[in-house]
Amino acid sequence: xxxxxxxxxxxxxxxxxxxxxxxxxxxxxxxxxxxxxxxxxxxxxxxxxxxxxxxxxxxxxxxxxxxxxxxxxxxxxxxxxxxxxxxxxxxxxxxxxxxxxxxxxxxxxxxxxxxxxxxxxxxxxxxxxxxxxxxxxxxxxxxxxxxxxxxxxxxxx
Numbered sequence: 257x258x259x260x261x262x263x264x265x266x267x268x269x270x271x272x273x274x275x276x277x278x279x280x281x282x283x284x285x286x287x288x289x290x291x292x293x294x295x296x297x298x299x300x301x302x303x304x305x306x307x308x309x310x311x312x313x314x315x316x317x318x319x320x321x322x323x324x325x326x327x328x329x330x331x332x333x334x335x336x337x338x339x340x341x342x343x344x345x346x347x348x349x350x351x352x353x354x355x356x357x358x359x360x361x362x363x364x365x366x367x368x369x370x371x372x373x374x375x376x377x378x379x380x381x382x383x384x385x386x387x388x389x390x391x392x393x394x395x396x397x398x399x400x401x402x403x404x405x406x407x408x409x410x411x412x413x
Contacts, residue, residue, distance in 0.1 A: 261301070261302060262291075262299040262300060262301060262302075263299065263300045263301075263302065263304065263305075264297065264298070264299065264300075265279055265280075265290075265297075265298045265300070268300050268304060268305065268308070271305050272305055272308040272309060272312075273312075274308055274312065279308070282308065282311060283298075285321055285325060286325055286329075287307065287311050287321070287324060287325055287328060288300065288304050288307050288308060288311075289304075289333075290304075301336065302336075303336040303337060306337075306342075307328060310324070310328070311324055311328075314327075317353070317356065318356065319349075327345050327348070327349065328345075330344070330345055330348070331345065359404050362400065362403050362404065363400065366399070366400060366403075369384070370383075370384035370385050370399065371397035371398075371399050371400045372384070372385050372390035372391075372397055372398035372399035372400070372401075373396065373397045373398070374388045374390070374391045376388060384399070385398075385399075
């Protein structure tokens with residue numbers, strides 16, 4: 257049976273794996289759009305399935321809804337986005353994602369060591385941050401912040 261060109265909110269929820277309430281929320285935030293029928297029922301174009309998947313995946317890696325909305329705003333509204341449209345969108349996020357990956361790898365590798373947070377509870381802190389000298393630089397995990405800033409991760413605190 258062929259898929260209809262437009263989907264009801266229930267069909268979109270079933271296909272995307274997202275609750276109807278979440279789809280209403282995404283629509284209220286401008287992440288997806290629908291048209292209303294004469295009976296005031298929502299209808300979504302099929303490409304909305306991909307937009308919802310993009311939102312879910314982006315959220316799962318920590319990207320804010322504002323950033324997601326900004327990215328989706330670059331896609332054409334007058335037609336279904338093409339492969340090239342999606343490629344351009346993903347290319348614009350590449351540097352940010354690479355920086356996030358680097359920060360996550362750093363966190364994974366350094367969290368078991370002294371991070372310069374000032375707790376001085378690990379035996380390594382006496383060597384890496386004696387008397388909380390890194391606290392003079394400001395609050396937070398100073399060693400992780402310095403590395404994150406060096407690799408270009410925005411707002412690493």
